[in-house]
Amino acid sequence: MENKITGAPxxxxxxxxxxxxxxEVKVIVDGHPVKAYEGETVAAAILATGRRAxxxxxxxxxxxxLYCGIGICFDCVMVINGIPNIKTCQTxxxxxxxxxxxxxxxxxxxxx
Amino acid sequence: xxxxxxxxIIGGGPAGIAAAIEVARAGAYCTLIDEAPQIGGxxxxxxxxxxxxxxxxxxxxxxxxxxxxxxFNEVAxxxxxxxxxxxxxxxxxxxxxxxxxxxxxxxxxxxxxIAAGAYERPVPFPGWTLPGVMTVGGVKSxxxxxxxxxxxxxxxxxxxxxIISTAISLHKIGVEVLAVLEAGNxxxxxxxxxxxxxDVDFARDIAEDLEELKHNNIPxxxxxxxxxxxxxxxxxSVTYSPVDAQDWKPIKHQTTTVDADLMVVGFGFVPNTELxxxxxxxHEFYQGIGWFVLKDELMQTSVPWxxxxxxxxxxxxxxxxxxxxxxxxxxxxxxxxxxxAHEAKKRYEKPLHRIRTxxxxxxxxxxxxxxxxxxxxxxxxxxxxxxxxxxxxxxVKEATDHGVGDLQSLKLFTRLGMGPCQGRNCAPSIxxxxxxxxxxxxxxxxxxxxxxxxxxxxxGVLAQMAIEEKEINxxxxxxxxxxxxx
Numbered sequence: 001m002e003n004k005i006t007g008a009p010x011x012x013x014x015x016x017x018x019x020x021x022x023x024e025v026k027v028i029v030d031g032h033p034v035k036a037y038e039g040e041t042v043a044a045a046i047l048a049t050g051r052r053a054x055x056x057x058x059x060x061x062x063x064x065x066l067y068c069g070i071g072i073c074f075d076c077v078m079v080i081n082g083i084p085n086i087k088t089c090q091t092x093x094x095x096x097x098x099x100x101x102x103x104x105x106x107x108x109x110x111x112x
Numbered sequence: 113x114x115x116x117x118x119x120x121i122i123g124g125g126p127a128g129i130a131a132a133i134e135v136a137r138a139g140a141y142c143t144l145i146d147e148a149p150q151i152g153g154x155x156x157x158x159x160x161x162x163x164x165x166x167x168x169x170x171x172x173x174x175x176x177x178x179x180x181x182x183x184f185n186e187v188a189x190x191x192x193x194x195x196x197x198x199x200x201x202x203x204x205x206x207x208x209x210x211x212x213x214x215x216x217x218x219x220x221x222x223x224x225x226i227a228a229g230a231y232e233r234p235v236p237f238p239g240w241t242l243p244g245v246m247t248v249g250g251v252k253s254x255x256x257x258x259x260x261x262x263x264x265x266x267x268x269x270x271x272x273x274x275i276i277s278t279a280i281s282l283h284k285i286g287v288e289v290l291a292v293l294e295a296g297n298x299x300x301x302x303x304x305x306x307x308x309x310x311d312v313d314f315a316r317d318i319a320e321d322l323e324e325l326k327h328n329n330i331p332x333x334x335x336x337x338x339x340x341x342x343x344x345x346x347x348x349s350v351t352y353s354p355v356d357a358q359d360w361k362p363i364k365h366q367t368t369t370v371d372a373d374l375m376v377v378g379f380g381f382v383p384n385t386e387l388x389x390x391x392x393x394x395h396e397f398y399q400g401i402g403w404f405v406l407k408d409e410l411m412q413t414s415v416p417w418x419x420x421x422x423x424x425x426x427x428x429x430x431x432x433x434x435x436x437x438x439x440x441x442x443x444x445x446x447x448x449x450x451x452x453a454h455e456a457k458k459r460y461e462k463p464l465h466r467i468r469t470x471x472x473x474x475x476x477x478x479x480x481x482x483x484x485x486x487x488x489x490x491x492x493x494x495x496x497x498x499x500x501x502x503x504x505x506x507x508v509k510e511a512t513d514h515g516v517g518d519l520q521s522l523k524l525f526t527r528l529g530m531g532p533c534q535g536r537n538c539a540p541s542i543x544x545x546x547x548x549x550x551x552x553x554x555x556x557x558x559x560x561x562x563x564x565x566x567x568x569x570x571x572g573v574l575a576q577m578a579i580e581e582k583e584i585n586x587x588x589x590x591x592x593x594x595x596x597x598x
Contacts, residue, residue: 013261015285021259022162039162044258052243052263052346059502063345065243066262067499069250070154071147072231074532074568075241075499085532085568089250092149092160 013048025095042088042099043069043076054078054088055102078102082109118220119444120145120208122199122387123227125153126177126430127422127437129184131225134441134459136190138450143219145194145210153229155430156180157253172317173277173430180434201564202391206417211569217578223417223444226388226405227437230381230423233402233483234537235270236497236505237490238340240377244347248278248378255281262287263374267350269293269338270378272481273300273314276321276332278376283328290370292325293336293352295360295379295487298480301334312473314431335360339367339490341375350375361486380481382540384424386562391418397554400482401427402540409464411440419443428474435463483541485548497545498538500531508542517550518558519543532568535560 014021022038029046036045043066046054053063054076067075071090080086081098084106088099119135121128124146135142144151152158156177159165170178184191197212208219232247239245244263246254248270251262265288268279279292299305300318309315325332333354339362340351353367385395388405394414395403404426411419421440422433439460446456491497493506503526511525519539522528528542529535539560546557565574 015259015261018166018168019259020164020166022160037162039160040258040260044254044260047254047258047262048260054243057502062241062502063243064241064499065346066246066254067241067250068232068247068537069254070231070247072533072536073499077532089254090148 011050013050025093025097027093027095027097027099029099030101036093038093040093042078042080042086042091042093042097045093046088046099053101055106056104058104061104077106079106079109084108117141117222117448117450118143119223119225119448120219120221121225121227121441122208123153123229123422123424124148124151124193124195125227125229125422125433126156126180127227127229127424127433127440128153128225129156129180130434130437131227131421131441131444132191133180133183133187134438135445136187138442138445139190140445140448140450141190141192142444143192143194145197145199145208145219147196147198149196151184151193151195152177152181153430154249154253157257159257159259163259172313172320176430176434198567198569199387200566200569202387204392209564211565211567211573214573215576215578216569216573221417223419223447224391225411225419225421225437225440225444226391226413226424227420227422227433227440228384228387228424229433230383230427231536232377233379233382234499234541235377235379235483235487235490236495236541237338237487238492238495239342239347239375241496241499242341242343242347242375243345244343244373245341245375245377248274248376249381251374251376252278252281255285259285261285263347263372264288265290265370265372266374266376267291267293267338267352267370267372268376268378269295269336269352270376270380271295272298272378272380272477273318273321275376275378276318276325278378279330280321280324280328282374282376283330287374289330290372291336291352292330292332293338294332294334295337295355295484296480297334297357299476309473312470314429314470315473337362337487337490338375338377339364347373347375356486358484359486360484361489364489379483379487381423381427382536383427386534386536386566388413388418388420388424389559390562390564390566391415393418393420398478400484400544401478402543403554403559409439409467410443410460411436412443427478428470432467432470432474435466438463439467483544485544488545488548497542498526498528498531500533500537501527501529503528503538508545512546512550517546517552518556519546519560520558522546523560529560534562534566 079100119142419440421436
């Protein structure tokens with residue numbers, strides 16, 4: 001995989017005035033490296049690239065994204081490091097984190 | 113800490129923080145359990161420690177938060193904080209089950225203060241599940257903690273003061289706010305609003321925000337609402353219309369459609385009552401607001417060892433939540449003998465005075481923002497009313513046609529409320545719906561009974577009970593097995 005970072009400056013929704021972010025980290029979102037900063041939630045890092053759909057539902061296969069933002073609606077869940085149903089609005093990014101769009105109830109990846 | 117003097121506070125927002133401060137002031141110790149990584153709650157939510165935010169003039173709300181947190185830090189050695197921790201259950205034997213990042217445990221409370229806050233009232237409308245539709249509270253806290261724009265062109269719709277301040281927050285970070293739609297006719301639609309409420313600082317905050325809205329040419333329309341959000345995979349356009357001033361029934365032949373990628377909705381708040389329900393506290397129903405826990409002026413619920421403060425018992429905002437928290441903190445220490453009745457009475461005085469001064473304004477706001485049944489006209493048969501289990505209104509109608517008339521039966525019939533949010537985003541609106549369409553009393557409609565664990569948890573986490581909590585009563589486990597885990 002090339003070191004291409006999605007969310008290039010022209011498509012970066014971050015606000016840069018009055019704020020100095022933490023250390024830059026890289027997370028892998030659906031196979032693509034995405035630039036993020038320590039202190040950002042997974043949802044924030046993804047929304048910063050302009051993308052808002054985070055998962056598809058079980059019955060109607062509809063897209064869902066960040067809705068309540070406070071950890072009660074479970075609409076922003078994704079598969080993180082092989083574990084499904086993780087609330088991306090409450091989970092902070094870590095270097096090398098593997099984030100995948102969750103389809104339906106999500107699949108557990110076998111843990112080593 | 114002696115086992116017999118345990119004070120536990122659930123919720124690290126203004127009410128919980130203020131309660132902890134008063135407990136510490138009385139010379140006692142307490143444990144503060146909060147779901148977020150850092151205390152502050154939704155209103156005084158702090159930016160991540162990895163971010164450096166440059167000092168700039170703070171608004172009155174931020175100043176209030178800053179001073180409360182400073183007060184907290186001074187007495188922090190008396191407070192044990194369990195952050196990123198959810199409470200899953202409360203039992204009659206004073207045991208509280210918590211879970212946090214891969215582990216869980218049980219803590220014993222002689223006095224428990226529940227300050228669990230509120231969350232946004234779900235109001236279903238076509239397209240409300242599309243990515244790009246967000247709640248006002250969610251948007252506000254997302255902006256102030258993440259410094260990321262959630263979209264580029266926004267419509268803000270709902271009721272109450274928060275839609276105004278959220279619109280300003282969006283505007284400040286460069287999101288174009290096309291319009292703010294207020295469904296009601298709140299006191300601030302009157303030109304003499306500030307004159308009338310000049311002694312209430314919350315009213316002054318609102319007036320300040322209105323001024324800023326005007327200054328930035330952001331239109332604020334009274335008696336208007338969002339009707340639909342459209343788009344394939346995310347919101348690309350929004351339709352809105354005026355509503356009937358009495359029951360908020362949308363006037364559908366007067367719709368306007370605009371291109372927007374962000375639909376921000378906020379129709380007031382619903383108290384987070386699942387913990388007080390679980391603990392067996394008595395609740396009451398208030399038309400248009402919903403269920404809240406019954407408590408006296410000193411925050412005592414019907415369960416002798418449980419106090420309740422802040423928005424989880426009655427929606428009143430951060431300022432009153434803080435005062436209620438202070439009272440609860442003093443009461444808990446008085447009950448355990450840390451302060452005399454005489455001293456406690458002195459400490460109640462100031463917060464009680466503030467609450468009484470506010471009472472009228474609070475009631476006026478609650479009255480103006482109370483949910484009106486005309487909004488149900490927005491929902492189409494295919495519109496989802498339960499986001500988690502993807503239950504459409506047509507399924508609810510089918511159930512009621514078969515004689516279903518209460519939430520608990522509706523849950524069994526349709527799966528509404530069975531998903532991970534445990535009914536938080538469907539029960540308040542569908543409860544009102546059943547109440548109005550079937551002409552049944554709120555008591556008859558009932559509620560979806562919360563069961564432990566009230567937040568989803570893996571069995572692995574429950575198996576990882578903290579070792580020092582070994583002598584936990586086995587009843588807790590039985591309750592889980594009998595509860596909603598299957």
